[in-house]
Amino acid sequence: xxxxxxxxxxxxxxxxxxxxxxxxxxxxxxxxxxxxxxxxxxxxxxxxxxxxxxxxxxxxxxxxxxxxxxxxxxxxxxxxxxxxxxxxxxxxxxxxxxxxxxxxxxxxxxxxxxxxxxxxxxxxxxxxxxxxxxxxxxxxxxxxxxxxxxxxxxxxxxxxxxxxxxxxxxxxxxxxxxxxxxxxxxxxxxxxxxxxxxxxxxxxxxxxxxxxxxxxxxxxxxxxxxxxxxxxxxxxxxxxxxxxxxxxxxxxxxxxxxxxxxxxxxxxxxxxxxxxxxxxxxxxxxxxxxxxxxxxxxxxxxxxxxxxxxxxxxxxxxxxxxxxxxxxxxxxxxxxxxxxxxxxxxxxxxxxxxxxx
Amino acid sequence: xxxxxxxxxxxxxxxxxxxxxxxxxxxxxxxxxxxxxxxxxxxxxxxxxxxxxxxxxxxxxxxxxxxxxxxxxxxxxxxxxxxxxxxxxxxxxxxxxxxxxxxxxxxxxxxxxxxxxxxxxxxxxxxxxxxxxxxxxxxxxxxxxxxxxxxxxxxxxxxxxxxxxxxxxxxxxxxxxxxxxxxxxxxxxxxxxxxxxxxxxxxxxxxxxxxxxxxxxxxxxxxxxxxxxxxxxxxxxxxxxxxxxxxxxxxxxxxxxxxxxxxxxxxxxxxxxxxxxxxxxxxxxxxxxxxxxxxxxxxxxxxxxxxxxxxxxxxxxxxxxxxxxxxxxxxxxxxxxxxxxxxxxxxxxxxxxxxxxxxxxxxxxxxxxxxxxxxxxxxxx
Numbered sequence: 127x128x129x130x131x132x133x134x135x136x137x138x139x140x141x142x143x144x145x146x147x148x149x150x151x152x153x154x155x156x157x158x159x160x161x162x163x164x165x166x167x168x169x170x171x172x173x174x175x176x177x178x179x180x181x182x183x184x185x186x187x188x189x190x191x192x193x194x195x196x197x198x199x200x201x202x203x204x205x206x207x208x209x210x211x212x213x214x215x216x217x218x219x220x221x222x223x224x225x226x227x228x229x230x231x232x233x234x235x236x237x238x239x240x241x242x243x244x245x246x247x248x249x250x251x252x253x254x255x256x257x258x259x260x261x262x263x264x265x266x267x268x269x270x271x272x273x274x275x276x277x278x279x280x281x282x283x284x285x286x287x288x289x290x291x292x293x294x295x296x297x298x299x300x301x302x303x304x305x306x307x308x309x310x311x312x313x314x315x316x317x318x319x320x321x322x323x324x325x326x327x328x329x330x331x332x333x334x335x336x337x338x339x340x341x342x343x344x345x346x347x348x349x350x351x352x353x354x355x356x357x358x359x360x361x362x363x364x365x366x367x368x369x370x371x372x373x374x375x376x377x378x379x380x381x382x383x384x385x386x387x388x389x390x391x392x393x394x395x396x397x398x399x400x401x402x403x404x405x406x407x408x409x410x411x412x413x414x415x416x417x418x419x420x421x422x423x424x425x426x427x428x429x430x431x432x433x434x435x436x437x438x439x440x441x442x443x444x445x446x447x448x449x450x451x452x453x454x455x456x457x458x459x460x461x462x463x464x465x466x467x468x469x470x471x472x473x474x475x476x477x478x479x480x481x482x483x
Numbered sequence: 484x485x486x487x488x489x490x491x492x493x494x495x496x497x498x499x500x501x502x503x504x505x506x507x508x509x510x511x512x513x514x515x516x517x518x519x520x521x522x523x524x525x526x527x528x529x530x531x532x533x534x535x536x537x538x539x540x541x542x543x544x545x546x547x548x549x550x551x552x553x554x555x556x557x558x559x560x561x562x563x564x565x566x567x568x569x570x571x572x573x574x575x576x577x578x579x580x581x582x583x584x585x586x587x588x589x590x591x592x593x594x595x596x597x598x599x600x601x602x603x604x605x606x607x608x609x610x611x612x613x614x615x616x617x618x619x620x621x622x623x624x625x626x627x628x629x630x631x632x633x634x635x636x637x638x639x640x641x642x643x644x645x646x647x648x649x650x651x652x653x654x655x656x657x658x659x660x661x662x663x664x665x666x667x668x669x670x671x672x673x674x675x676x677x678x679x680x681x682x683x684x685x686x687x688x689x690x691x692x693x694x695x696x697x698x699x700x701x702x703x704x705x706x707x708x709x710x711x712x713x714x715x716x717x718x719x720x721x722x723x724x725x726x727x728x729x730x731x732x733x734x735x736x737x738x739x740x741x742x743x744x745x746x747x748x749x750x751x752x753x754x755x756x757x758x759x760x761x762x763x764x765x766x767x768x769x770x771x772x773x774x775x776x777x778x779x780x781x782x783x784x785x786x787x788x789x790x791x792x793x794x795x796x797x798x799x800x801x802x803x804x805x806x807x808x809x810x811x812x813x814x815x816x817x818x819x820x821x822x823x824x825x826x827x828x829x830x831x832x833x834x835x836x837x838x839x840x841x842x843x844x845x846x847x848x849x850x851x852x853x854x855x856x857x858x859x860x861x862x863x864x
């Protein structure tokens with residue numbers, strides 16, 4: 127009983143307890159990061175953000191720091207923590223996490239307080255809130271899925287999504303992407319799962335739907351588990367998944383079942399920004415950054431830049447910036463609704479590595 | 484409580500300076516507006532005793548003006564601000580919502596960490612751990628004849644006035660599409676809940692039944708089927724008054740008379756901005772608080788107040804069938820980002836992101852009508 131408690135406390139300390147990049151003296155500009163404790167990419171997101179703070183503090187202008195919060199304990203609430211980032215920690219801008227529900231809680235605080243937001247959430251519903259000072263830095267589910275539907279030569283798709291609200295939103299966006307994709311693509315069935323469906327149940331499902339391809343729209347670990355189960359159940363068609371499966375966690379969990387799986391990635395710019403970020407990240411944290419860290423780094427970079435230019439009040443008026451900023455995931459440009467304008471390429475796993483399809 | 488004397492900054496001079504066309508372009512006399520214009524603005528900030536520049540909400544009631552700021556609740560009585568903050572028992576310094584109980588005079592104060600009741604000078608606190616409040620983040624409060632209703636980040640709470648017991652309403656036991664309640668308002672028969680990403684849900688208070696109103700097209704900027712329902716599923720505020728339900732969103736405003744919906748967007752009406760945070764209603768007139776100014780309308784005639792470059796401001800008036808008139812004003816609101824409003828017979832109080840503003844209302848005869856009587860004329864824009 128004691129060990130799980132200690133594990134939770136250790137994880138909490140890693141996420142929230144360690145000091146963020148703080149200014150040595152004088153008031154700092156603060157970016158708040160909401161990280162629910164069940165966010166699978168929490169460590170990568172936090173570290174990507176801290177790397178951006180270090181970079182910002184090497185440049186001219188006011189010092190910056192990051193405040194990180196997430197619900198704690200049985201009575202904790204992400205809504206309260208999002209509000210407290212602004213009100214108690216003095217955050218002049220917020221990063222909303224990949225979770226759609228938590229992202230909307232951040233947007234609610236932004237609506238009442240006017241602080242700019244950079245969201246890491248791919249759900250279409252996030253930019254539908256129409257908050258003028260909010261952008262989505264992550265590619266949308268619509269963009270990712272459309273790239274996959276057009277990149278993988280398959281017409282009949284079986285889709286696995288998470289249970290609950292996240293699955294409902296993903297299913298809606300995936301259906302819209304299938305309808306918008308070039309060529310005839312149809313989602314034959316959308317199944318909610320935590321990735322644990324196996325054996326006869328999975329064989330029956332595949333047999334009844336008879337898909338050309340399976341889209342695994344889950345987090346890396348449950349997606350890896352399901353990929354293994356699908357291959358063990360005899361499914362020989364194409365597998366595909368979202369950009370977050372371009373991660374060591376997925377590759378390790380899926381093992382050889384990752385072979386051939388399609389994922390979308392942001393087309394590289396070749397401008398050196400990505401390489402500089404990777405170098406900084408390795409120096410700070412001793413590991414290579416995944417896609418979540420790179421996107422979080424870009425979100426923080428945008429917000430630090432806006433705060434440095436205009437302070438908290440000016441940041442709202444000048445956000446999103448008119449000029450395009452170069453980030454670790456390419457040029458940071460947005461449409462008028464705050465959606466990232468991004469070119470995605472489809473890659474495949476070969477021998478544990480991602481290669482051009 | 485701390486006390487500070489008030490010194491009003493604003494000019495005392497009469498302020499609606501002139502210059503607008505005082506007659507319609509057609510040469511016909513302009514119609515009288517169905518609402519009074521604001522004659523001049525006065526400003527209040529920390530120098531006058533407010534605890535902070537940022538003001539989230541304001542409520543004028545029986546000679547007092549309650550002001551919710553980021554650093555506590557201030558009350559203006561006569562010329563003095565008294566401040567109630569965490570030191571006086573308030574659950575958090577950031578005040579987000581205010582409502583008064585007309586039967587008892589109690590003031591209900593929503594904050595970002597709990598709900599408070601101020602009764603006979605005593606502060607009583609309700610949090611999610613000490614009461615049945617659904618969540619500590621309180622966005623809106625409404626007082627009915629037998630209960631207080633609270634919109635929170637995790638549903639609607641109802642506190643029974645007689646027993647003090649709480650009920651929770653969210654997406655598991657109502658038609659709410661999402662659990663996030665962002666606004667509550669009451670008519671004599673119904674409760675309306677502004678749901679973040681869920682439009683509006685209505686409860687028949689006598690029967691307890693629920694009905695849902697959603698944006699049928701689900702689009703942000705495009706209103707593909709105009710006047711077909713709520714303007715957006717993101718409801719940022721809702722206000723019921725005199726048979727009209729006004730829905731605020733970040734995509735415009737909708738008006739519902741119980742039968743028909745009517746939508747107003749920035750590009751298709753004189754609404755100054757689609758980003759609407761609050762609507763105060765008096766009679767059938769809505770005072771619409773946006774990030775770029777204040778728009779007043781009954782759905783047919785409009786007036787929009789904004790600051791102007793170089794000081795002062797403008798008011799743009801639109802009457803049915805006539806081109807808009809723009810007039811310069813000598814004074815303006817403290818800031819164009821307006822977060823709340825409270826209307827009395829003679830004045831309008833405005834919460835802005837940089838100070839509290841008092842707008843002095845002209846008599847119920849607008850300048851165009853006055854000009855018609857005196858025979859003066861101005862130039863058109």
